[in-house]
Structures are given as structure tokens and as C-alpha cells.
Amino acid sequence: MKTLRRVVITTPLLFVLVSFSVFAMMAAAPGDPAVDLAGQNAKPEDIARVRSELGLDQPLLVRYWDWLSGAVTGDFGISYSRRQPVSELISSRLEPTLSLALVAIFFAVIIGVGFGILATVRPGGIVDRFVSVISSIGIALPQFWVGMLLVMVFSLQLKAMPATGYVHISDGLAPWAAHVILPALALSLMPAAELMRHVRSSVSEVLDKDFVLTARAKGMLTGPIYFKHVVRNAGIPIVTVLGIRIAQLLGGTVVIETLFGIQGLGTLTVDSVLGRDMPTILGVVALATGCVLVINLLVDLSYRFIDPRTAQ
Known part of the structure; x- marks a missing residue:
């Protein structure tokens, strides 16, 4: 309540x-x-x-x-430059941005949480040092530079992925994935690196708690210790960081969409700002604000699931 x-x-x-x-x-x-x-x-x-x-x-x-x-009623006005309802304009650009953001979030969670936990299995080991180096590099590298590097390697050299454009998912899952993977990877690198670092720190802190040491002394295997005790107790700081990074990731679509020639909400925002298209800008801002508020709400609700004591 x-x-x-x-x-x-x-x-x-x-x-x-x-x-x-x-x-x-x-x-x-x-x-x-x-x-x-x-x-x-x-x-x-x-x-x-x-x-x-x-x-x-x-x-x-x-x-x-x-x-x-x-x-309030869903009418964001008429676009100055395009002379069409802003709600229709946003709807036509929503799928590319939503696809890019969701795939990037998936990559960030898999890479960040996975490598962050693996780094704590053997502190000071090869994986731990590798994660420390990769997380520092990922935070330091600009997203547009990573995107250009991916295009040079996978599009221009290996000819494995298209360099620009977007194919709607209704036109086929394979061509859609081929156009989304590279920009999603470029967009996910920074949040994955930061999530990796926070997961490693939070899990390492929980591993030093008395209840984990007791579980080890009783002979409990490493896997059950992580899934039953460690991950849940380290979940709140991890979810908090994840929520912040997802909100920031939505803003990063502007650069990535421009770089990869994707006609989504990011390029629509840039064009609207340059053309002083007030209704379109406000419509995009309203949508982005709503998304951030929903993300914050989901983070708050997840606290209660991870640790019921937060509901008191």
C-alpha cells in the first residue's frame, strides 16, 4: 500500500x-x-x-x-513538421526502439550478472581478474565507438551482420535479429560492465556473512549456496543498479539509432529537436517519463519479493 x-x-x-x-x-x-x-x-x-x-x-x-x-486523454497534439498526430508518429517508431532496448537489457543482464557471479567463485583467479579488466574497459568506452568497432568487424570485415537499418519482426525473426544484435550489443556494454562490477561486489560481501560460512561448514555445495542464500541476499543492490541502468539505457538509444540508421524514437527525438517540433518532443518525453516511473515501480515491488522485511 x-x-x-x-x-x-x-x-x-x-x-x-x-x-x-x-x-x-x-x-x-x-x-x-x-x-x-x-x-x-x-x-x-x-x-x-x-x-x-x-x-x-x-x-x-x-x-x-x-x-x-x-x-491526459492520450492526445499529444499534431506534429509541426510532419502534420500528423504525435501518438501515431510515436507508435510507428516504437517497435525499433523497444526491440533494441529489450535485447540490450537481455544482453546486459546475462553478461553482467553471469560474469559478476562467476568472478566471486574464485576471488583473485583468472575469471575474477578478467571481469575486473572487462568491467573497467566497458565503463570507459563510449557506446558510439563500440558500435563503430562492431560495424567494422562484423559488417565490413566478416560480412556477417548488416551495418544499418531495421527489419520489423513481422517480416521474419532471423532478419530482425540480424539487424538488432549489433546495436543491442553496443548499447548493452556499459550497463553490463557496471552491473558486472556491482554484482561482484554485492555477492562477495554476502559470501563473507556468517550464514554462508555456516552453510559451507555443513558441507553444502557451492551451487545451492549461491542460489539459496547468496543471490537473494545480494539482490536488492543488484536490482537497484539494474533499474538505474535500464533507465539510462533508454536514453542511449538516441546515439545508437543514429549510428546504425534505425528509425526509432531516438532519431525521431533528434529530428524533432532540430526542427523545434514541440508536440513531438513532449510526446517522446511523456513516454520516456512514464517508462522510468514504471521501472522505478517494478524495482520497488521487487524489493518486497527479494526481502519481505522491506514491506514492514
Whole structure:
């Protein structure tokens, strides 16, 4: 009940704060969308007509209230540059970004949690040192550089993967996977490296607890010790880091989509910012804010599953 009450109170407040901040910053940015749409050589009366059609002649708070009242019902307005409903525009770009993010999260969890746990089986061993080096490299390397390196090796040299573009999953699972794997790997490297480091640290700390030492003294095998005692007790810090990295991973799709030529929400955001397309930007921001709030809610709920004491 505490989690539900906090969600009911904070979600509308955070949504309004984030959306209004973006709205105000875009309104204060130099330039005039009406001039861009009417053309640089347009007459003043034509610019005034376009500004009136877009509602840009209204005060800032009035414009924001009009947008917010529509957003509550799912109407995010009409795109300035594309002249189509923002909700339809976002829907058409949602699958590539969602596919990229989900596959990247899968890679990050498998690599980060798997190698993080393996590193603790024999502290100071080869795997432990390998994980320490790889995690440091993964955190330091920029995602776009990793993406270019993957393209050079697997696309240009080995000819194994396509370098750019996206194929919808309805057109075939194999071509879809071929276009998603490389950008997802580039996107997942940094969160996987950070998750690897935190898993190693959290699990190593739990391994030194008395109940683990007692289990070892009773002759319990390493596998059951990890799955029955260690992973669950180290779960809260791991889930916390995972939730933060997933939220940051969604922002990283902008760079990766641009690099791999994927027409998703990331490239839509870049084009909208460059074109000062306020309704589209706010629609994407609203979707991203909702995703982050849902992720935080799932993290809070997972605490209760991992450690029921947190519900008290």
C-alpha cells in the first residue's frame, strides 16, 4: 500500500515537472517554429497566420495547459513538421526502439550478472581478474565507438551482420535479429560492465556473512549456496543498479539509432529537436517519463519479493 500510495502521489507531480521543464526550455530556445514552417522568405502576415494556427501566439502557461489537458486523454497534439498526430508518429517508431532496448537489457543482464557471479567463485583467479579488466574497459568506452568497432568487424570485415537499418519482426525473426544484435550489443556494454562490477561486489560481501560460512561448514555445495542464500541476499543492490541502468539505457538509444540508421524514437527525438517540433518532443518525453516511473515501480515491488522485511 505504501508503494501504491507513493506512486499515486508522485507520478502526476513528476510528469508535470518534467513535461513543463521541457516545454519551457523549448519555448525559450532561440528561433521561431512558425518561421521555419512558413519559410525564410515568407511574408510577416504568413508567419503570423502559421503562428496563430499552431497556437504560438498564446501565453506559455495557456499553451502548456492545452497540451497537458490533451495528453491526459492520450492526445499529444499534431506534429509541426510532419502534420500528423504525435501518438501515431510515436507508435510507428516504437517497435525499433523497444526491440533494441529489450535485447540490450537481455544482453546486459546475462553478461553482467553471469560474469559478476562467476568472478566471486574464485576471488583473485583468472575469471575474477578478467571481469575486473572487462568491467573497467566497458565503463570507459563510449557506446558510439563500440558500435563503430562492431560495424567494422562484423559488417565490413566478416560480412556477417548488416551495418544499418531495421527489419520489423513481422517480416521474419532471423532478419530482425540480424539487424538488432549489433546495436543491442553496443548499447548493452556499459550497463553490463557496471552491473558486472556491482554484482561482484554485492555477492562477495554476502559470501563473507556468517550464514554462508555456516552453510559451507555443513558441507553444502557451492551451487545451492549461491542460489539459496547468496543471490537473494545480494539482490536488492543488484536490482537497484539494474533499474538505474535500464533507465539510462533508454536514453542511449538516441546515439545508437543514429549510428546504425534505425528509425526509432531516438532519431525521431533528434529530428524533432532540430526542427523545434514541440508536440513531438513532449510526446517522446511523456513516454520516456512514464517508462522510468514504471521501472522505478517494478524495482520497488521487487524489493518486497527479494526481502519481505522491506514491506514492514
